[in-house]
Amino acid sequence: MYSPAKAGLFRSPGNLSFPSDFMDYWVAGFLFLTAGILLRPWLWFRQDQDQEEEEKEKKKRMIPKGSLGWPVIGETLAFIACGYSSRPVTFMDKRKSLYGKVFKTNIIGTPIIISTDAEVNKVVLQNHGNTFVPAYPKSITELLGENSILSINGPHQKRLHTIIGAFLRSPHLKERITRDIEASVGLTLSSWSQLPLVHVQDETKKMTFEILVKVLMSISPGEDLDILKLEFEEFIKGLICIPIKFPGTRLYKSLKAKERLIKIVKKVVEERQVATAERSKLPANDAVDVLLRDVNDGGGSDKQSQPLDFVSGKIVEMMIPGEETMPTAMTLAVKFLNDSPVALAKLVEENMEMKRRKLESGEQFNWSDYMSLSFTQNVINETLRMANIINGVWRKTLKDVEIKGYLIPKGWCVLASFISVHMDEDIYENPYQFDPWRWDRINGSSNSNVCFTPFGGGQRLCPGLELSKLEISIFLHQLVTRYSWTAEEDEIVSFPTVKMKRRLPIRVTPVDRASPI
Numbered sequence: 001m002y003s004p005a006k007a008g009l010f011r012s013p014g015n016l017s018f019p020s021d022f023m024d025y026w027v028a029g030f031l032f033l034t035a036g037i038l039l040r041p042w043l044w045f046r047q048d049q050d051q052e053e054e055e056k057e058k059k060k061r062m063i064p065k066g067s068l069g070w071p072v073i074g075e076t077l078a079f080i081a082c083g084y085s086s087r088p089v090t091f092m093d094k095r096k097s098l099y100g101k102v103f104k105t106n107i108i109g110t111p112i113i114i115s116t117d118a119e120v121n122k123v124v125l126q127n128h129g130n131t132f133v134p135a136y137p138k139s140i141t142e143l144l145g146e147n148s149i150l151s152i153n154g155p156h157q158k159r160l161h162t163i164i165g166a167f168l169r170s171p172h173l174k175e176r177i178t179r180d181i182e183a184s185v186g187l188t189l190s191s192w193s194q195l196p197l198v199h200v201q202d203e204t205k206k207m208t209f210e211i212l213v214k215v216l217m218s219i220s221p222g223e224d225l226d227i228l229k230l231e232f233e234e235f236i237k238g239l240i241c242i243p244i245k246f247p248g249t250r251l252y253k254s255l256k257a258k259e260r261l262i263k264i265v266k267k268v269v270e271e272r273q274v275a276t277a278e279r280s281k282l283p284a285n286d287a288v289d290v291l292l293r294d295v296n297d298g299g300g301s302d303k304q305s306q307p308l309d310f311v312s313g314k315i316v317e318m319m320i321p322g323e324e325t326m327p328t329a330m331t332l333a334v335k336f337l338n339d340s341p342v343a344l345a346k347l348v349e350e351n352m353e354m355k356r357r358k359l360e361s362g363e364q365f366n367w368s369d370y371m372s373l374s375f376t377q378n379v380i381n382e383t384l385r386m387a388n389i390i391n392g393v394w395r396k397t398l399k400d401v402e403i404k405g406y407l408i409p410k411g412w413c414v415l416a417s418f419i420s421v422h423m424d425e426d427i428y429e430n431p432y433q434f435d436p437w438r439w440d441r442i443n444g445s446s447n448s449n450v451c452f453t454p455f456g457g458g459q460r461l462c463p464g465l466e467l468s469k470l471e472i473s474i475f476l477h478q479l480v481t482r483y484s485w486t487a488e489e490d491e492i493v494s495f496p497t498v499k500m501k502r503r504l505p506i507r508v509t510p511v512d513r514a515s516p517i
């Protein structure tokens, strides 16, 4: 039988001869020990590497599934094609059924994770730890500038958001602005009734801009407002364009318009600053007052070195979120009501009832009267659920984030898609049906805040939420209690933004609704 000892490979201690045999063992032991010492870190390193690999694999598996499509264009064409159709969520629905509620794709050369999951969207919106920063196309970032309220993150954003939100919700503003909105809406609708045809989308835009500028800087209709509107329109044309900046390009023209716009606003701010000291005891009348007082009180930190530029810039930025959203919501409400005579009849009934009560008591309407029109609020909610111009928000992650078992890797873009949740048939029964009554069933249910987010949520929840609802309520109230209309055939398109293909042409007629309908 083979024995290593016999073969002389190992020797038993009995055969040892000192010193050479002993040295052999000593050397062998030394080598063994050294190898062990040297190997151990390597083994540890290997073990770490294996663990790292395993971790990487695990993380890779947690990245939402999906397809990045073709090189460079990714899945952009499919995304745009669905946007042009009557069902823009088809793009999401198709991928949702293949990969789950959170999936990855590539749009315009950007790898992006799209969430159609209400709970994931909530975490993105809440943004604990400031992990998600707003991500806009390059043209928007160029036009807004890096310190815009819409793109900054952290304490400055929180401060601005708080002071602007507090002002827009203040009883003083609500009282003053209710009268201003009533007057603007009254004049606008009366002018509509004298025209053979009105394009609701264009006309509501004029009216809502007028109101917005009143809220922001107290400018009344007139030459200044007209110039401001022209420059603003030129400015926002560049928000979605090819981001090339030299004379003649769209972006260049828009940046120039922004300079002129800031100059006009700065004049108003300058005049106001002179009067600020004597007005400091009075409640703020508009956003210029709010921002000037904050700057004078030491808020706004580094931006105080140029207070006039800072305040003027913020006023211009605040024109953006309210400008398209409001007229779109009003136009779509008219469209949905036009297509749903039963809902329209109920709306007329509720508003006439309130009007009669107010006429009898001789009181004016106040903000809470409009808010108490529950069916009217249902109509507004249902309109915003079905077709909101802000159909989701875009963010970028500053570090790896894990939500509900999904990993969103650092640096990736995330689209928290509101419209996918709003049109999810597991959440809303018959989601494509305009059904304002559903809100009587939904309101108060535990997840209604999570599943309905037309105004966003968390740190960036729209500060204009209450003002928007007031404005739309007043518009609907006056429209349905004083006029009737017939609409021409039109349809909603969703790309690049939600709007009516033919700008919703209608004919408006005054009606006497003195007698109950």
Ligand code: HEM
Binding pocket: 134, 149, 150, 157, 161, 164, 168, 212, 215, 318, 321, 322, 325, 326, 329, 388, 389, 390, 393, 394, 453, 454, 455, 456, 457, 459, 460, 461, 462, 463, 464, 465, 467, 468
């Ligand atoms: C129907 C009308 C409106 C809708 C649907 C709407 C929706 C939204 C949404 C979804 C956001 C969040 C954006 C994000 O998270 O990135 C937002 C932000 C904002 N909205 Fe509105 N909005 C409306 C009207 C208005 C109006 C009338 C104003 C101004 C008076 C306004 C001022 C703002 C501002 C300043 C922000 C930025 C807040 C921040 O980032 O801190 N919005 N809006």
